[in-house]
Amino acid sequence: MNNKQFYKRLEEKIPHWQAQGWLDEIASQEILNDVQFDAKSITTDKSHKLSLILGIMGVMLLSAGAISFFAANWQGMSKLFKLSLLFSSMTGAYLAAAWALTEQRYPALGQSLLLLGVLLFGNNIILIAQIYHIDSHYPNGILLWTVGALISTIIMRSEAVLIAASILALLWSGMEIFDFRLIHWPWLIFWSIGVFIAIRQKYHLASHVIILSLFFWLLFSFNNFTRYASEGSIIQVYLLLGLVIFMLARAIKSRQYALYFLENLSRYAFVFAMIFLYVLSFPGLDLYPSLSHTSASESIKAQLSWLFINLVLMAAVIFLSLYHLKQTKKTIPLYKWLGFLWLLILFATLLLNIYFYPDFFSQGKEKYTVIIINLLLFSLVIGLIYSGLVEHKPFYVNTAFVIFTITLISRYFDTFWDLMDRSLFFIIGGLLLMFGGYWLEKKRRQLSLRCFNQQDGVTDD
C-alpha cells in the first residue's frame, strides 16, 4: 500500500475511531497531517532520486565521451599534454562536485560529479597504462581504481560511489578468477569494507549490490573450486554455505542489528541455497561428490577434508537453528520443529550422497538421493507457504511458488518423459499446468494480500 492509499484509508477509518472514542479530533488531525507530510516528503525524495538517476546517466555518457575523445586524439598530443589533460579533467570534476555539495547547493548533481571524478580516475589509470605501454597483470589497474573509489566513498559517504566501488571490486576479482584461475580471497577484504560502510550509513540500494556481489563472487569461483573437488562436492558445499549465511543473518538480525542489510542478506542467501538444492534435484546429472586425485592417500586426505568442511557447515546450520528456536519467546510451534527435522533429513541425504553413492543403496544409480531431494523440495514448498503466512512474510510465500513452478516444470521434462505416451502426457500435463498455474497464482495473490494486510496492521474485519 502506498502512502496516498494509506492516507485515504485513514481518512475513511478515523471518523469510526473518533465515534468509538479512541481518538479525539485534535489527535486525528495530527495523525492525518503527519501521514500527509510523509506522502509529500516521499514525492520530494522521488524527484531527488530522478535528478540523481539523470545525473548518473549523464556521468556515464561524459565518461564514455572522455574515453572516445582521448582515443580519437591520442596521437596528436604530446605526452605532457595528455597527462595535463587527464589530471585537469579529474580535478575539474572533483572541484565541481565540491561546489555542488557545499551547503547542499545541488546534492544530486554533486553526487553525480563525485562519481564522474571516480570514473575519470579510472579512465586515467587506463590511459596512463596506454601511454607507458603497461601490460603487466592488468587486473591491478582495476584494483587501483577500486581503492580510489573506496577512498572516495569513505571520505564523502556517497552511496553512488560505494555502488561503483563494489562493482569495480567484483570486476577486479572476476578478472583474477577467470583470467588467472585464482581463488581470489583478497576480494573478501574489499567486500567486508563495503558491508561495513553500507550498514553504518544505512544504504539500501548499495546493500543489495554488495550482497549480490558476494553471491556472484561465489558463482564466479565455482569453476576454480572444482580443481580441488568434483562439481557435486562444490554444489553441496554451496548449498550448505547458503544455509549458513541465511541462518547467521537471521541470528544476528534477531539482536536488532543492521536490520535492512541482514534481512536482504538472509533472503539472497536463501535463494542461493535453493538454487543449489534445485540443481541437486536433477536425475542423471551425477552430482555426487567424488575426487579425481590420483594417489589413494591423497584421495583419502582430500575426502576427509571435504567431509570436514561439510560437517562444519552442517554443525553451524544446526547450531544457528537451535539458537533461532531458543529465541522463540513462547512455545516453539510445530512447523519450526518440522523445519528443523527437514534440515536433519537434508543433511543425512547429503552425507548419504557423499559416502554411499553409487553402490551401497542404489546399485550404481543415484535415484534414492535424488528422490529424497525432490521430496524435500516439495515439502519445503508447503513449509515455506505455511511459515510465510504465519510469520507474515510474503517473500517466503512467493519463493515457495517459484520453487514449486520451476521444479514441477523441470520434473515434467526430465522424469516422466519415458513413463507415458508423449502426446497424451503433453496434453494432460499442459492442461494441468495451465489450471494449476491459474490456481496457484490466485492463491499466491490471496496469501500475499493477507500477509501484507496483517503486516500493515490493517484488517477488514
Add this chain to the structure above:
Amino acid sequence: MINKLHKPVLPRILFILLIQTLLLVAMIASRQIILSSDTVVILETKPIDPRSLFRGDYVRLNYDINELQLDELSGDRTFKTNDTVYVVLQQSGQYWDAMAIYLEKDNALNSSEKKANEHKVLIQGVVKRVTNRQWDRDDKADVFVTSLRVNYGIENYFVPEGEGLKLERPEANDKVTLEIALDDDGHAVIKALLLNGIQQYEEALF
C-alpha cells in the same frame, strides 16, 4: 544517496584528489624511473596482432624470450603457472638472449651465469603456461621437454591509429626489434621500437 554530513566539503574532496593524484603519479613515476635507467637491451620479436577497441591501434609483441625451453637454460627446473621468474639475459651480437631462469631474484643475481659476465642482465616475468611435452617432427613422437611461456609486461605497444598493421605484418625481410629499459629488479619498459634497425617510435621522458 544524499551526503548528510555537514563537515566542510572542499577539504575532504581535495584530500581525495590528493590521494588519487598521488596514486597516478606513483604509477607514472615507476615507469619514468625505469625509462631513465642506463640498462637497455634489444630484443627480437615477432609481432602478431593489432588493435585495442578503446585504446586505438596496438601491436602485440611476441619476443623470442617469451618461449623458453628449460633444457636450453640453466637455473631452476620446476615452475608453475603464475610464478614470478627472473630470466638472465646475455648479449649475443646486437640482441639479447635468455640463458638462465630462476624463481628467486637473489639466486639469479648470485648465479654463476650472471656473475661471470657483466654483459648480462635480469628481466622479471610471470609464467603463463608450462608445457611438458613437445611434438618432435623428426621422430614423429611426443618428447618430454619442459617449455615455459613467460610474459614480461612489455607484450603490447600502442602505435598511431592505422600503423599497427604495418608493424604487425612486416615485409618478408623486415625485422621488428624493441629497446627495453630495465631496472635493478628486472622490471621492463619499452623504450623504443625499431623496424630494420631504424627507430620508429621512442618513449621520451615527457
